[in-house]
Amino acid sequence: MKRICSIIFFLLTISFVKAQSKLTLRQAIEMGIANNxxxxxxxxxxxxxxxxxQQSKLSMLPNVNASANYGINSGRTNDPITNAFINQNINSSNYGITANVTLFNGxxxxxxIKSNALAYEASKMELQQSKDNLTINIILAYLNVLSAEDLLQNARLQEEATRRQVDIDSLKNAAGSISPSDYYTLKGQLGTDQLNIADNVASIAVAKLSLAQLLNIPYSDSLEVERLSEDVFNLYYEADPSKIYDTALQQFAQIKAVHFRTESAEKYVRALQGQLYPTLSLNGSIxxxxxxxxxxxxxxxxxxxxxxxYVIVNGSQIPVMTKQNTYNTEKVSFGTQFNNNLSKYVGLGLSIPIFNGARARSRVRTAKIQFKVTQLVEQNTKTLLQQSIEQAYVNFKNxxxxxxxxxxxxxxxxxxxxxxxxKFDAGAITSDIYLIAKNNLNATNINLIVSKYNFVLRAKILDYYKGKSLW
Structure with a gap:
């Protein structure tokens, strides 16, 4: 049912994206999770x-089994009911129900049950962790598309400004009012700006391809993403690594997962230790x-x-009279035999492990080692989490x-x-000085575009450790 729902969601999302001009960040994340x-x-x-x-819980219930056997014997054989030898065809059958339940086994x-329940909780947290990791990657790819689009817009603005200046200076150059070197320097800059546009167009295609691959959908040039709210670029962001770490210990899916794995391993040790004790069971059959x-x-x-x-009476032989009975033989019906042969049994069984090649104790020792391994994994995961949060905080501050x-x-x-x-329009400076000022502004704008989206990503990573929604 979950798989069917995922397919339906995928088809609806694709239809919605085609009908709508732009893909939102939330839609991208939901689509990526559904398709990954x-x-x-x-x-x-x-x-x-x-x-x-569920199966471990059902193991607490009694085991009930029914049996039915039917056979045909011919020739000289013994009657399976009376054990008397007879020479005829016999149809025989037997039926039974047996049940047993464990009353105590340490x-x-x-x-x-507790071990498997904790393992299930760990698997749910690992599923959430998988979704969170994918979400971060999708956000990064989404921001790369936006950043590439902003860089393209900036490159086009630079090309447009240079083209206007070239158009103006072409007239001045024809009139001989400016130095030809200034004019051709500007034309060279126009070519550079056009190359920058081509590079940024290619960068957008690469960014969209990466996003489409993360969403597991076919790549299309028509894929458009929705712009982010200006609020996300706000420089004010409260971040304290120690507080973030304390919050992450309580909410972070990966921490919960390893903690559940540790508790599950501990309960598994106790389960194996219980097998060293005698097993008392209740048995019954009919x-x-x-x-x-x-x-x-x-x-x-x-x-x-x-x-x-005979007997002799007065010298005469008098025959002895005897009773002679006449009988009619008929087969006993199935129902009558079933009731007459019905048997019942109830008993207690005690199984005491004495020696089994020390396999049970070896399993206990192995489980204890695995428990210690999970403890080390949990401790190491917490250490790595703290280091990752500190690194993320330093990256964010920088x-x-x-x-x-x-x-x-x-x-x-x-x-x-x-x-x-x-000054350049007034002829007070050369094109070289003008282009230095223009390129300085262009380079700073490029750095700003890259930096502001990097800022958003770093903030989202901290939100991720805080357990906040990432969209």
């Missing part, structure tokens, strides 16, 4: 863990059987007849400072370019 193979594999692993947990079943050879003799009549024996500086620098170079433009 690794996420779907993690989801299937979680479903398997859920089945294992709490092995209970601890196995059964019956049938044979076509079973018959009943029904008395029809009785009469006195003379036997071969990016934030650079972004702030570039905002001021763009304003300064904008004013510088305006002054250079006025």
């Amino acid at each position: 193979i690794d996420v779907n594999k993690a989801d299937l692993s979680s479903q398997q863990a859920h089945i294992t947990m 709490l092995a079943l209970q601890n196995d 059964g019956s059987n049938y044979s076509s050879a079973i018959t009943n003799s029904i008395l029809l009549n009785s009469q006195d007849v003379a036997s071969n024996d 990016t934030s400072n650079k972004y702030s500086i570039l905002l001021d620098q763009v304003q300064s170079f904008t004013e510088s370019f305006k002054a250079a433009q006025a």
